[in-house]
Amino acid sequence: MKHEKLIILFFTLLLSFFTQTLYPVTETALITNSEWICTDNSWISTKFLEHNNIKFDILQEEEIFSNLSLSVKLDETLSVVEGNLTVDYYNNDPITFDHIPFHLYPSGMLYEDRQGNIDILKVVTTGSATNLFYKVLSDQQLMWVNLTSPLEPDQSVSFRITFRTTLPDGQDRANSQGFDSNQSRVYSCTAFYPIPCVYDEYDGWNIDGYLKIGDPFHFDMAYYDLVIEIPNGMIVAATGELLNSSSDGTTTKYHYNPHYPVREMVFSASRYFQVESKVVNGVNISCYYLPHSNWLWEKDTLDAAVNSFILFNSSFGSYPYSTFNVVEAYGFYGGMEYPCQVQISESIVDQHPEDYEFYQELIVTHETAHQWWCQLVGNDQIDWGHLDEGLTCWSTDFYFDFYYPDWHYFDNYWPLDIVRTYYDTFSQPSKINQSIYDFLGTNMSYRYTAYTKAPLIIQKLRLTIGSKDFMTGLRHFFEEYRFKIATFPDLQKSFEKVIGKSLNWFFCPWFDNPYLPKYSITNVDYNHEQGSITVIVEDINEEKNAYPFAQQLHLQVKDTRQLEVLYRERVWINGTTTLDFELTKNSDAGVVLLVYESDVLVQLSSIEDTVLVYSIYSSNKANLVRLVELTVLLLAVCAILVFTVWIMRKRRNLR
Numbered sequence: 212m213k214h215e216k217l218i219i220l221f222f223t224l225l226l227s228f229f230t231q232t233l234y235p236v237t238e239t240a241l242i243t244n245s246e247w248i249c250t251d252n253s254w255i256s257t258k259f260l261e262h263n264n265i266k267f268d269i270l271q272e273e274e275i276f277s278n279l280s281l282s283v284k285l286d287e288t289l290s291v292v293e294g295n296l297t298v299d300y301y302n303n304d305p306i307t308f309d310h311i312p313f314h315l316y317p318s319g320m321l322y323e324d325r326q327g328n329i330d331i332l333k334v335v336t337t338g339s340a341t342n343l344f345y346k347v348l349s350d351q352q353l354m355w356v357n358l359t360s361p362l363e364p365d366q367s368v369s370f371r372i373t374f375r376t377t378l379p380d381g382q383d384r385a386n387s388q389g390f391d392s393n394q395s396r397v398y399s400c401t402a403f404y405p406i407p408c409v410y411d412e413y414d415g416w417n418i419d420g421y422l423k424i425g426d427p428f429h430f431d432m433a434y435y436d437l438v439i440e441i442p443n444g445m446i447v448a449a450t451g452e453l454l455n456s457s458s459d460g461t462t463t464k465y466h467y468n469p470h471y472p473v474r475e476m477v478f479s480a481s482r483y484f485q486v487e488s489k490v491v492n493g494v495n496i497s498c499y500y501l502p503h504s505n506w507l508w509e510k511d512t513l514d515a516a517v518n519s520f521i522l523f524n525s526s527f528g529s530y531p532y533s534t535f536n537v538v539e540a541y542g543f544y545g546g547m548e549y550p551c552q553v554q555i556s557e558s559i560v561d562q563h564p565e566d567y568e569f570y571q572e573l574i575v576t577h578e579t580a581h582q583w584w585c586q587l588v589g590n591d592q593i594d595w596g597h598l599d600e601g602l603t604c605w606s607t608d609f610y611f612d613f614y615y616p617d618w619h620y621f622d623n624y625w626p627l628d629i630v631r632t633y634y635d636t637f638s639q640p641s642k643i644n645q646s647i648y649d650f651l652g653t654n655m656s657y658r659y660t661a662y663t664k665a666p667l668i669i670q671k672l673r674l675t676i677g678s679k680d681f682m683t684g685l686r687h688f689f690e691e692y693r694f695k696i697a698t699f700p701d702l703q704k705s706f707e708k709v710i711g712k713s714l715n716w717f718f719c720p721w722f723d724n725p726y727l728p729k730y731s732i733t734n735v736d737y738n739h740e741q742g743s744i745t746v747i748v749e750d751i752n753e754e755k756n757a758y759p760f761a762q763q764l765h766l767q768v769k770d771t772r773q774l775e776v777l778y779r780e781r782v783w784i785n786g787t788t789t790l791d792f793e794l795t796k797n798s799d800a801g802v803v804l805l806v807y808e809s810d811v812l813v814q815l816s817s818i819e820d821t822v823l824v825y826s827i828y829s830s831n832k833a834n835l836v837r838l839v840e841l842t843v844l845l846l847a848v849c850a851i852l853v854f855t856v857w858i859m860r861k862r863r864n865l866r
């Protein structure tokens with residue numbers, strides 16, 4: 212009997228092998244289709260722009276800020292800026308400080324021969340000029356100033372820092388670059404003085420050094436005043452309104468003040484700047500560019516700045532300052548945002564030789580949008596860099612969507628195809644909601660998640676909750692957090708206040724899951740006589756993610772020849788989902804299709820794979836054939852078993 216059991220086990224395994232190998236569980240296939248497109252832009256009209264250009268009360272009464280007063284002199288020959296920063300620091304945090312850290316960023320910036328640096332010459336109290344002890348940590352681009360007595364909450368302390376800054380000669384954010392011989396020399400003075408660090412409940416003091424990826428800047432708002440002494444003949448673009456200027460014959464002193472709090476003061480200077488200006492909504496918008504860039508800038512750049520400014524000012528909330536400058540600079544980046552001023556790199560033409568005009572417009576628009584997302588509404592760009600970059604990239608597409616009738620958000624710059632195929636192309640997960648440090652040392656791309664994937668998710672939110680609630684939520688976010696520092700959950704809360712419901716179901720999976728959903732139709736039960744049909748849609752990536760995805764997909768049932776649509780419905784797919792619905796009795800249902808319209812985010816191996824197809828016909832036919840074949844196989848196996856047992860018994864009897 213021992214042999215008999217082994218023989219039965221052998222045949223059972225053989226049978227199992229045949230059925231598993233020859234008849235896989237599902238029969239899904241992908242076909243190409245790109246005819247389904249949806250847009251949701253019709254509610255935005257020029258009337259909207261006209262009616263929404265209303266200034267709100269800019270500052271709430273109870274808000275108190277620090278006062279910082281900068282007085283500096285530019286040495287054109289040495290590329291040095293030296294002067295004083297008078298700090299009247301207001302403690303708006305609920306703890307007592309013994310010392311205050313300041314960023315000294317230039318030494319962390321790229322350079323060729325001349326490294327950037329801020330030398331601290333002295334720190335003294337403003338009243339009695341008592342020296343304060345300070346410690347410079349060069350490798351961290353940081354200085355700690357020790358206070359003479361503890362600074363209690365809601366109290367202020369005043370001191371003056373005397374410093375000397377050498378501008379680096381690289382292509383980083385602060386630099387002096389170009390030559391007088393060809394009228395190309397520019398001094399870009401950004402993050403060029405000691406800037407107080409931010410204290411918050413999440414990190415304590417945010418003392419992060421200059422980082423290789425992302426924007427390292429994270430500053431509190433403060434009232435600022437800036438006096439720049441500069442050789443005669445130089446043209447200055449600076450944060451704030453020019454209040455007055457005076458010359459002693461050799462140098463000129465320019466006095467700037469932005470009137471409302473800003474996060475930083477910056478200026479650029481050149482003997483060769485050409486200036487174009489236009490007053491829009493009471494704001495003087497100016498472009499500063501070099502003679503060799505006339506051909507690119509004089510054509511459309513001021514228009515791009517003006518048009519994007521008008522759209523964002525009307526759509527998100529009023530810009531409170533009286534000036535906004537777009538300034539040509541040298542940089543490895545396309546553009547960079549600062550308060551009331553942005554820099555646009557002259558490297559755009561080299562980086563995009565085929566379509567530099569489009570990129571010039573795109574980058575001007577992007578940096579303009581940062582005035583709302585990053586400058587007015589601040590955020591920790593290290594912990595939540597995707598917050599301002601995501602909103603800014605989305606705003607840039609919003610601009611193109613608005614001004615260009617033939618623009619489609621999935622075209623060209625819009626990254627739908629990139630996002631859908633990103634994992635299959637690069638084999639990299641892409642969780643958006645991570646700090647810069649989470650990206651350092653991993654194979655994940657901060658640039659992709661913050662600049663490409665995040666704006667697409669924001670657009671998906673717009674399509675999901677509708678443009679009207681979406682824009683109301685954005686305006687609410689702006690009004691609540693302007694002059695403050697917002698966190699990523701604050702953005703979610705702003706939309707939740709508008710729609711009156713939790714949006715965890717949207718924000719958690721789309722921003723925190725590392726993988727997009729990948730769908731498969733794993734089973735279809737179709738009762739031809741009754742017309743009832745049950746479809747199981749499975750998210751293959753569900754196990755790899757922390758949260759199930761929920762989104763609407765277009766489901767269709769077509770006849771066996773795929774000529775007639777028997778059923779068409781937008782259905783919610785919440786993770787792995789079973790769908791039951793009714794067709795007309797005795798209809799000729801042949802295939803079930805899941806159609807990925809442009810609002811559907813899904814992992815694909817090819818951008819062409821926008822329809823998932825399950826064949827009921829071949830499935831039913833196959834099931835029938837399978838049943839017959841299995842029956843034959845089983846009968847054969849049984850016959851062999853009986854025969855084998857019969858032989859063995861006969862042999863035993865013979866013994």
Ligand SMILES: [Zn+2]
Pocket residue numbers: 577581600603
């Ligand atoms: Zn940006």
